[in-house]
Amino acid sequence: MAIRAVVEGVRAGVVVGAVLALWSAAAVWGDVEGLGASYVMAAYGLLGMWQVLYGAALGVVVAIALGVCRRMGLWPLSEALERGEVDRRVAAVLLSAPVMLAMIGGGVLGTHLIVTSKMVRVSFQALGLGLASAGLAAGALVVSPLVYGGILWLLQRLGMRGAWTRLVAGVYGLGAVGTLVVGYRWAAGLSVWDSATLQMGVAGVALVPVVMWAMVKVPLVSKGWRWGVPAVGVVLAFVCGALAPGWALSSAAMRQATLRDAPLVSMIAPRLVDVGSQGGDAFAFGDCEEGEECADERAVVALTSAEHPARRAVQLAVAAGDKAQNDRFEAIPEPPKNLVMILVDTLRQDHMGYAGYERPTTPRIDALAEDATVFLDAYATSPHTPRSVPPLLFSNYASEMMWWGAQYNYPRVRPENVGMFEVLEAGGWRNQAFSSHFYFDERRNVHQGFERWDNEGALSIAESNDDIAAPRTWERLEPVIEQLGKERREKGDEAEPFSLFVHFFEPHARWIGHKEYDFGRGETTRERHINNYDSEIAFTDAYVGRVIDKLKEEGLYDEVVIVLTSDHGEAFNEHGHYFHGQTLYNPVIKVPLLVRVPGWFGRQVEGPVSIIDVAPTVVDLFGLTIPTEFGGRSMTDVMLGRAEVPERAVFSELLPYTNWKEHHRAVMLGDEKLIVNFTLGLEEYFDLSVDPGEQNNLARERPERVKALRALLEERMQ
Incomplete structure (x- = not known):
């Protein structure tokens, strides 16, 4: 029995x-x-x-x-x-x-x-x-x-x-x-x-x-x-x-x-x-273990190539001279020599008012956008922080940077990389950073070029998921803005140029609803997640507003260039995933990018740009020489309306790491987008002009375009 x-x-x-x-x-x-x-x-x-x-x-x-x-x-x-x-x-x-x-x-x-x-x-x-x-x-x-x-x-x-x-x-x-x-x-x-x-x-x-x-x-x-x-x-x-x-x-x-x-x-x-x-070896170069003797394994570039550092330096110098001459001829107001860069974590652009979102999630950022250059097609280099923040600061894709432990969850940036704030420091800028999050520990080595790197109150990675960090960050930032305003009033034009890098962790998951920004409970779990996410955005938007109000109060608002962007977005099961770090669809890599230069007209710009373009743009605005090590392009002529966004491919990478060992890469060219999943051997081609939600894979219908975009991707990888 x-x-x-x-x-x-x-x-x-x-x-x-x-x-x-x-x-x-x-x-x-x-x-x-x-x-x-x-x-x-x-x-x-x-x-x-x-x-x-x-x-x-x-x-x-x-x-x-x-x-x-x-x-x-x-x-x-x-x-x-x-x-x-x-x-x-x-x-x-x-x-x-x-x-x-x-x-x-x-x-x-x-x-x-x-x-x-x-x-x-x-x-x-x-x-x-x-x-x-x-x-x-x-x-x-x-x-x-x-x-x-x-x-x-x-x-x-x-x-x-x-x-x-x-x-x-x-x-x-x-x-x-x-x-x-x-x-x-x-x-x-x-x-x-x-x-x-x-x-x-x-x-x-x-x-x-x-x-x-x-x-x-x-x-x-x-x-x-x-x-x-x-x-x-x-x-x-x-x-x-x-x-x-x-x-x-x-x-x-x-x-x-x-x-x-x-x-x-x-x-x-x-x-x-x-x-x-x-998925192949995504980090074929530029990586070594901590404590090892690290060689610079970047490919040797032929002297005759346009990408050779010497030739690029000459090109950049000529372009800078032409730009300066055009600025004088057109009487373009010279940008102030101060910078406030605000990095809002996990902020997808299509949940912002200026981008057409129906909810009042970003009234303060929307007001900033009215007299700023708004890049409507800006892409993060990666769908998660550890391989997106360094490219923002060092103007190179993660696969082109040099790391200690590139394959781990939180790799360390090697000092051979040249960062935007190092360039500013060499030019006489006083750079201060304010954050309160696990990632921004100095061990990551993204603090190169800062005289003050304040990450006080940062919690462990597990604790940070339920953390509300913006109040702590603002508490330390506010007196610094007051001090800078006082110095400006006392010294006038003799005051040293400064930069402030501010990281607001919200609206990173787990999403916490705030009573003062209530978008309802929602009938489904997905709706509740989105409502709480929007509440976090509105909460953070208010702190962005505090920064702007304090700058105005101290007489600094028209004395600073303001850059606002994000390291990645967030997914709500549009393609089978929540959160981020797993795919390269637009909900997780299309981010806001606003640059306000006092005296310059506000405008909205279409066409793909990358967050690696931020560093050369800022350096160019301040009249400094753009390092040949930077992989991005200055967008100052685009901001002035002299040029359209250059017709070039923009990339994003999901490189294998400890917690997600898949290898994906995406290339965006105009309204075309190709995602290659190297781990599974899959290709997805989207026409974003008619399918912005990336729901209709046209790879079979347009094999010639898939081949052309994949060639661009593989050329970049080599």
């Missing part, structure tokens, strides 16, 4: 695994060309293996229950339950179990809320909860006879002979169904997984016990069905499971289906398939 129960569970797992594999194949067969029987086998290996184990586990549970019933003389169970005392005792056992679990769970939760949540170290919290769990479990065992006795006494008083066990079992069944329904609705409300994935997940949980029950009710006597199906199914499940990682990487179609597009399969496969070697 016990063996039969286990075999029935295995058989049910085999059947359900096959159903899920065919379901998954049907969902992607028409969308992904080039799939064959190997996909069905891979899907069965990835799904069926777990269903077989699940079915076997259910079979073991049933076998144990049957064994207990036999030993206690309760078999056949239906006949035993006709005896009133047996019925009440079984029902009392079934009711006691959840009561005991509720006691333990409630006690652990209460212990955490009252005691361990106040412990600073996570390890202490875990130790405290472990001890509490052990103590509560021991206490539950001690009081379990009392709970069982109390429930049994109550059932005896209530009567109803021979019906209690069936009633309790029915309630359990309804509870299980209700839990599945509520769980499905909750998961659907998150808008993280597509409906097919959720339906398959529910089916995977619910169908195995249903199929087991059906097989008991309608038994088939065929030996092939009873023993052959489970035996063959188990062998196929584990053989296909072992071969599935290789099949998943065997072709572009298989990689696309198993690792990205197939419902449910694409959730399981990335955890079992090692794709690390598929």
Whole structure:
């Protein structure tokens, strides 16, 4: 009987695994060309293996229950339950179990809320909860006879002979169904997984016990069905499971289906398939481990090349002379020699008022935009901070910079890189930075060129996710602006030029709603996330306004160039992901870029630019020589309306790192965009002029454009 129960569970797992594999194949067969029987086998290996184990586990549970019933003389169970005392005792056992679990769970939760949540170290919290769990479990065992006795006494008083066990079992069944329904609705409300994935997940949980029950009710006597199906199914499940990682990487179609597009399969496969070697060596140069002797491994450029440093220096010098002559001829007001650069973390441009967003998230930034040059198509170099902030400050893509530990989550910038604030420092500027976040620790070495790098109050990376850092940053920044205003009033034009770099961490996740900027709760989890994100933007916008107001109060507003930008945006499941750092779609790489120069007309500029263009633009505005090491382009002529945004390719990179080992790169040229996923061997081509949301991949329809843009991308990589 016990063996039969286990075999029935295995058989049910085999059947359900096959159903899920065919379901998954049907969902992607028409969308992904080039799939064959190997996909069905891979899907069965990835799904069926777990269903077989699940079915076997259910079979073991049933076998144990049957064994207990036999030993206690309760078999056949239906006949035993006709005896009133047996019925009440079984029902009392079934009711006691959840009561005991509720006691333990409630006690652990209460212990955490009252005691361990106040412990600073996570390890202490875990130790405290472990001890509490052990103590509560021991206490539950001690009081379990009392709970069982109390429930049994109550059932005896209530009567109803021979019906209690069936009633309790029915309630359990309804509870299980209700839990599945509520769980499905909750998961659907998150808008993280597509409906097919959720339906398959529910089916995977619910169908195995249903199929087991059906097989008991309608038994088939065929030996092939009873023993052959489970035996063959188990062998196929584990053989296909072992071969599935290789099949998943065997072709572009298989990689696309198993690792990205197939419902449910694409959730399981990335955890079992090692794709690390598929992306190539994204850091082929410029990287070394800390403590090693680091060689400059940048490619040697021929003297005859336009990119040779000497030739570039001459070109930049000639361009600077021409610009100065044109400025005098056109009577262009000379920019003031002071800078305020505001970096708002995780700020996507399409959630800002000046970009057409319907909510009042950025009234102060919108006012700044009215008399600033607004670049409407500015791109971050990476979808996350560690490989976007350094390119902003050092004017080179992350793959072209020199690092210590480039492959880790938080690589360190090597001092060989030349930064914008180092150039300003050499020109006589006093540079001060104000932040309060884990990343801006001096160990990252992005503080080159600053006389003051104030990151006071920074928390750990885990703690920073729930942090509200802007008030701390502003508290230290405000008196500095007051002091600079005082110096300007006392010394006039003799005051030393200064720059302020200000980082506001909000609206980085986890998003926290602020009562004074309430956009509602929202009907779905996704809406709640967006509402809280918008609230964070509005909260930060108010602090940007405080900076502007203080500059005006101190008479400095028209004495500074103001640059406002972000290191990356944020995704809300437009392409299957929340947060950032996983893809190169526009929600996570298209960022605001505003440059206000007093006396210059405000204008909006279309055409792709990169945040690596910020440094050469600032240096050019101040009349300094743009270093040949900078990879960006000055946009001052564009700001003055003398030129359009240059027709050149702009790039963004998702380079493999410890927590996300995929390698993607994107190239933007005019309204065209190509994303190449090197890890999976996939290409996505978008025409942004008609598809700004990047929903229609035209790679198959326009192979010649894909080839041309990929050539630009590969040329840059070389």
